[in-house]
Every structure is written in C-alpha cells, then in structure tokens.
Amino acid sequence: MKYKIRALSLLVLDILFVNASLILAYFLRLDDIFSNPDYTNFINEIPKLIIIISIVKIGTFIAFRLYNSLWKYAGAYELSRVILASLVSNSFMMGFVFLTRTPIPRSIFIITFFIDCFFISAIRFGYRLFRHFLRGDMLLVKSTKKVMLIGAGDAGAALINEYHMHPELKSTPVAIIDDNQGKQNRKLSGVPIVGTRADIVKVAEDKMIDEIVITIPSALPKTINEIYTICSNTKCRVKILPSLSQLIDETVSVQKIRDVNIEDLLGRDAIKLDNNEIGSLIKNNVVMVTGGGGSIGSELCRQIATFSPKRLIILDNYENNAYDIQNELLANYPKLQLNTIIASIREKGRLDNIFKTFRPDIIFHAAAHKHVPLMEANPTEAIKNNIFGTLNVVECADKYSAKRFVMISTDKAVNPTNIMGATKRVAEMVIQAFAKQSKTEFVAVRFGNVLGSNGSVIPLFKKQIEQGGPVTVTHPEIIRYFMTIPEAVQLVLQAGAMAEGGEIFVLDMGEPVRIYDLARNLIKLSGFEPDVDIKIEFSGLRPGEKLYEELLLAEEGVRATKNNKIYVAQPLHSDMAILMREIDCLKNILLTNSDEVMDYMKVIVPNYKQSS
Structure with missing residues (x-):
C-alpha cells in the first residue's frame, strides 16, 4: 500500500512539473509573453497543451517504468531512463505540433526536454538524498569501515555506486588503486585514485584502510595472485569481486563480494573447450x-x-x-x-x-x-x-x-x-x-x-x-x-x-x-x-x-x-603377450608370497625406485 501511495504521489508531482516545464519554456522562449499581442495565439493553446502533455508524458513515463523503480536506490540507470523518457515524450509532442499545425514554436519542446530532465530527476534523487539526511547517512560516522578498491574500471564504479546506495553496510570507499598511469590523481565516482599496486601498503597505512576489495573481474589469476600477495602485507581484510566467468549474469553488486579463496590464487586462465x-x-x-x-x-x-x-x-x-x-x-x-x-x-x-x-x-x-x-x-x-x-x-x-x-x-x-x-x-x-x-x-x-x-x-x-x-x-x-x-x-x-x-x-x-x-x-x-x-x-x-x-x-x-x-x-x-605374462606372475606372487610383490613390480616397471 505504501508503495502505491508513493507511486501515485510521484505521478501527481510529475503532472505538475511537466506542465510547469511548459510554462517555464514559454517564458524562456518568448519575451514579454503576456504583453505582446503577437503571442495571443500561443497563450490560447496552453490549456489544450496542458491536457495533451499530461496524457502523453505521463503515459510515456509509465511505459518507461519510472514508477516501478526503488528510488531510494536511484543511480545512473534510473537517470538514463528519465532522460530517455523525456526525450521520447518531447519528440512526440514536437511531432504532434507539426502535424496538427498548432500555433506554437516547436523549439519550446527542446527547452522543455532539458527542464523535464532536471525536474523529474530532481524529484527522485531529492527523495533519495532526503532519506539519507533523515537517517544521518550524509555524514561519515566513526563506525564506518574504510574500503580501498583495487581497479578503477566499470566494476569499481558500479561497486562504489552500490556502496553509496547501501549505507546500512557502513562501508565507505575512500581510495582506489589502479596500475593505469593515465588514471592517477583523478576520481572515479567521487573516490580518488591514489596510486598503483606498488602503493597498496602505504595507502592502506596512511588512510587507515579496514578492507581491500579486488574489483578486476577480467584479471588473470596470475594478476590476482600478485595483488593478493601485496595486500597480505597489510593488516586489512582482503575480499574479491568474482571473475567474469563466475559473475553469471555479469552484474556487479556488493552481495557478490566474497572472501578470497585458494582457487583464486592457484587458478589459471580460462580453458577453451570444443x-x-x-x-x-x-x-x-x-x-x-x-x-x-x-x-x-x-x-x-x-x-x-x-x-x-x-x-x-x-x-x-x-x-x-x-x-x-x-x-x-x-x-x-x-x-x-x-x-x-x-x-x-x-x-x-x-x-x-x-x-x-x-x-x-x-x-x-x-x-x-x-x-x-x-x-x-x-x-x-x-x-x-x-x-x-x-x-x-x-x-x-x-x-x-x-x-x-x-x-x-x-x-x-x-x-x-x-x-x-x-x-x-x-x-x-x-x-x-x-x-x-x-x-x-x-x-x-x-x-x-x-x-x-x-x-x-x-x-x-x-x-x-x-x-x-x-x-x-x-x-x-x-x-x-x-x-x-x-x-x-x-x-x-x-x-x-x-x-x-x-x-x-x-x-x-x-x-x-x-x-x-x-x-x-x-x-x-x-x-x-x-x-x-x-x-x-x-x-x-x-x-x-x-x-x-x-x-x-x-x-x-x-x-x-x-x-x-x-x-x-x-x-x-607394451607387448600384450609379455605384459599379460608379467601380470599373471604378479597375481601368482600376490597369492603365494606377497613379500616378493614389491620386487616384482620393479620388473614390470623398471624405473620404479622405492624411496628409502
């Protein structure tokens, strides 16, 4: 029930904001809109457009499932859906205006696209930030575990976003290690890239890191072994994001982080089978x-x-x-x-x-x-x-x-x-x-x-x-x-x-x-x-x-x-006849005098040398 109420509230707000976008676009596009008699026809179309925009845009948002997402976990994927839904709905409105010869500048809907993106995403991400503020998650509390990531790629970025979406884990990424020199002294999703694997021990000590997570799913086992060997010289707990072959659905999440096991260190390159x-x-x-x-x-x-x-x-x-x-x-x-x-x-x-x-x-x-x-x-x-x-x-x-x-x-x-x-x-x-x-x-x-x-x-x-x-x-x-x-x-x-x-x-x-x-x-x-x-x-x-x-x-x-x-x-x-005679002799010795069996094994296998 709470979900339905939130979804309905969001829908009502969207209706208000998409129409506010239209009005604001009018003001931005047309100077002195109410005092200029040339714009009278444009103003007269606003009531009709409000009804059509409400139907078209809300219908598009429903089609793009903007009311099905858990916005308290909103991230890049949700933002992309908002942008795409706004683009489709405003493109549809431009087409409608063109086909019906409605007296309104078509550029209005280019402006409303940008305003829609801002308003619609602001509602949703504002909700997420408000929840975090109420729960005190905006502050880095002392009990938060400091995490260092190894790997500044897509997996690392996705994991940082996951950590941000799950403050209840009380884990905060504070540093990233990557061997790519071109990434040094830059930031990934707000987290600084502070060095290469040679700096792991120093960074862990300087930043008082509690946990290291190896986030390179595409890395060869040899690389994982080398990195783990360095990480083992710190006092941090070391974890790993599984390899691509183990990430069955190829999605990255905090839940998939696990302890490093011996197979990670002794494994080899993936086998190519026919x-x-x-x-x-x-x-x-x-x-x-x-x-x-x-x-x-x-x-x-x-x-x-x-x-x-x-x-x-x-x-x-x-x-x-x-x-x-x-x-x-x-x-x-x-x-x-x-x-x-x-x-x-x-x-x-x-x-x-x-x-x-x-x-x-x-x-x-x-x-x-x-x-x-x-x-x-x-x-x-x-x-x-x-x-x-x-x-x-x-x-x-x-x-x-x-x-x-x-x-x-x-x-x-x-x-x-x-x-x-x-x-x-x-x-x-x-x-x-x-x-x-x-x-x-x-x-x-x-x-x-x-x-x-x-x-x-x-x-x-x-x-x-x-x-x-x-x-x-x-x-x-x-x-x-x-x-x-x-x-x-x-x-x-x-x-x-x-x-x-x-x-x-x-x-x-x-x-x-x-x-x-x-x-x-x-x-x-x-x-x-x-x-x-x-x-x-x-x-x-x-x-x-x-x-x-x-x-x-x-x-x-x-x-x-x-x-x-x-x-x-x-x-x-091996000559079949000779081998079978030797095996028959071995059987007889086994049945009659088993003490001699070891000596006879050396006859069958000449390079068998018992260790002392």
Whole structure:
C-alpha cells in the first residue's frame, strides 16, 4: 500500500512539473509573453497543451517504468531512463505540433526536454538524498569501515555506486588503486585514485584502510595472485569481486563480494573447450563412470549430464558418495536416465554382468586407490585395485565393444617412487597394450593434484587451521602441480573427445606451487598470521613421497594438440603377450608370497625406485 501511495504521489508531482516545464519554456522562449499581442495565439493553446502533455508524458513515463523503480536506490540507470523518457515524450509532442499545425514554436519542446530532465530527476534523487539526511547517512560516522578498491574500471564504479546506495553496510570507499598511469590523481565516482599496486601498503597505512576489495573481474589469476600477495602485507581484510566467468549474469553488486579463496590464487586462465566435440562424444551414448562417487568421478558425472547422454551409469563401491551424487543429478537433471550401481572393479563376474546389461559406449575409469602413504602401508591393495581392477574393466570394455575408454592417471606414474604411482603406470601400460589390438579406443589422461579432492593437502590444512594448528608441511622445498577439479574434468572430457586410441594425454598443469607457500596463503586467507597465530611445522617426507612430481618419462616427449592445455605423450608400446605374462606372475606372487610383490613390480616397471 505504501508503495502505491508513493507511486501515485510521484505521478501527481510529475503532472505538475511537466506542465510547469511548459510554462517555464514559454517564458524562456518568448519575451514579454503576456504583453505582446503577437503571442495571443500561443497563450490560447496552453490549456489544450496542458491536457495533451499530461496524457502523453505521463503515459510515456509509465511505459518507461519510472514508477516501478526503488528510488531510494536511484543511480545512473534510473537517470538514463528519465532522460530517455523525456526525450521520447518531447519528440512526440514536437511531432504532434507539426502535424496538427498548432500555433506554437516547436523549439519550446527542446527547452522543455532539458527542464523535464532536471525536474523529474530532481524529484527522485531529492527523495533519495532526503532519506539519507533523515537517517544521518550524509555524514561519515566513526563506525564506518574504510574500503580501498583495487581497479578503477566499470566494476569499481558500479561497486562504489552500490556502496553509496547501501549505507546500512557502513562501508565507505575512500581510495582506489589502479596500475593505469593515465588514471592517477583523478576520481572515479567521487573516490580518488591514489596510486598503483606498488602503493597498496602505504595507502592502506596512511588512510587507515579496514578492507581491500579486488574489483578486476577480467584479471588473470596470475594478476590476482600478485595483488593478493601485496595486500597480505597489510593488516586489512582482503575480499574479491568474482571473475567474469563466475559473475553469471555479469552484474556487479556488493552481495557478490566474497572472501578470497585458494582457487583464486592457484587458478589459471580460462580453458577453451570444443563443446561440439565433447557433445559428439557424450550425446546419445551410454556413459559409465567408475569411481563415480569420488572427487573426480562425481565432477565427471556432473559435466557429462550437461551433454545429454542416453544413459549415465555411476559405478562405485562406496554407497554414501554414490548416493549423494545420484540425488544431486536427479534434482538438477530430472530427465536424465541414471543408474547407480554399487560394485567393486575387483569382481570380474559382477563387472561382466553389468557390461552385458547396460552395454556402455563410453567408459571413464576414475576408480583407484590413490593415497600414497596408505598404499605404501598396504601395497597389495593398491595392486589389486589399480592393476587388476583396471584390467577387469578394460577386458569388459573390449569384450562388449565399447567405443572409447578413458582412464584417469596421475603424474605419480612417471618415474614412480611409490607403489600407487607404480600401479598406475602398469595400468597405463595395459591401456596402451589393449589399444593396439582392440576396436575400443583406449586412452589415459595424466595430471597432477586437484584442489579440494578427498584426502588432498588443502582440506587437511584447513582442518589443521580450524584446530588452531600446527599446519604440517613435509618439507620446505616440496612442490606440486595443482588444478581445480572442474578444470581437470573439462580437460579429461576434451582429451577423451580427441582420442584416437593408445594415447597418454598430459594436461598442462601450469606453474608448480611450493606447498609451504600454499600453507601460508591458506593461513592468511583464514584470517590468521603464519607462525604467529598458526605455526607451520615440517614433518619430513613420507614413505613414497618425492620433492617434485613429473608429468613425462624422459623417453616419452610430447606433441601438441589443437587445445593448448593438452599434450600427447609419445607412445611407449607394451607387448600384450609379455605384459599379460608379467601380470599373471604378479597375481601368482600376490597369492603365494606377497613379500616378493614389491620386487616384482620393479620388473614390470623398471624405473620404479622405492624411496628409502
């Protein structure tokens, strides 16, 4: 009801002011209007024009929805609507006067356009200022949080306007940083641009800044990382406006500001995908994902579902994870033909029955034991799952003529120093051996660590920080490659679509990250000071762990593909007969004398060297 009363009041005021504009235009255009007899005809037209103007202009204002806006939040958009509505309505009046040969100078309506813009906008913005005055928002109170923006572009300007429209946030932009020298010592929406990123620390101290907001949605992750590193040397809380890819509707608002997360600092340039190629791989095909409840497997299922498979089969031996991703997919894709199967890839008979029933066209094999220290303590389980389990799935895919088989591999398969990496290298060899003689196109995709995957270092660090520390890093110089789970899966799908059979695709992992630096960043992002609030301790390399990971064997080499994030390792052909004899021997040793199994793994993978 209050809204209707305000809208009606505004409409009445508009009627008064558009007609006042007409009268004032007469006075400005015609000298001695009432004493000059030549103007009598002009004066006689005023009553008729008042009626027509009231109808035309108010009708135009309604059409332009000038009574639907929340004028207490009025900004540039609302002002543009006022100007456009005034222009249209006065143009219409000029046309009316011309067509009806009404005795009135047509220039009157050029003048009324400017007066209308002033009066109509003044009513609305005056209302906003009056509200702010009544609430005391015109003054910068001591409790107001001082904000410094990084980036003097469109996003920064929009954000400043948002802050001004939401005084209840008690946040006031007082300074802007931008590396563009041409913008220095100027103002953006009334806020001074006071320096470049080299001045961040000094400005934050001089102006007693409480919060820094990075407002460069188009910036590359490398730039965000560099800026955050500088900002972390201040005592300010650092926040960020998401990237353009994350701003789904591409609008900027205070509500979209969030804390900086580790993905912002470790992310890379946006990936260019050939969705048509991926779509041709997935659409109308029966797709199976083994390990479909895991970190990589579940994300594979999410992305596969968007490409309209004929059927999606989630296969996992852990019911809770499988149940979670099943419910998520059914909620988001109600038309998806989905089967969730609880089974172990170690059980050949069970797998055979599943393949016989569903006849999958495409298999993404993500099921594996992957935790290095656990597998070092339980090597026979790594062998059973990663080698014999993979072999079971491969043989079923070959037997039932699947079109394509994509195995998720790891950088730890290269010159392995742990049993997990060695078993994954054998799995790669199985893939390449079958690719030479099968109608199914067998390929593997090799990459490093993914951010936030189950059991990875980042969730461990976060848990340690929540518990007050210490954060344990194995070695001060240990480095790893990282990518986000969605990024890894996108590239897996793209590589799978590009496959011809027998390739080992190697993903571009970007620059390696020092784990010690990662730990420090996570502590800072959590609002603590490293080695002051939260200690970092070095625990020593774990069994099977090495300081750095490799993505290629020395003899493999790579060739580029049409996607600059994906490379193909030169194939090292495995003789099927020899490999299967070695695997049979491994099985016999596993059953009869498991103590010798590690030594025999070195026979199958000559470059496997156990760490001491």
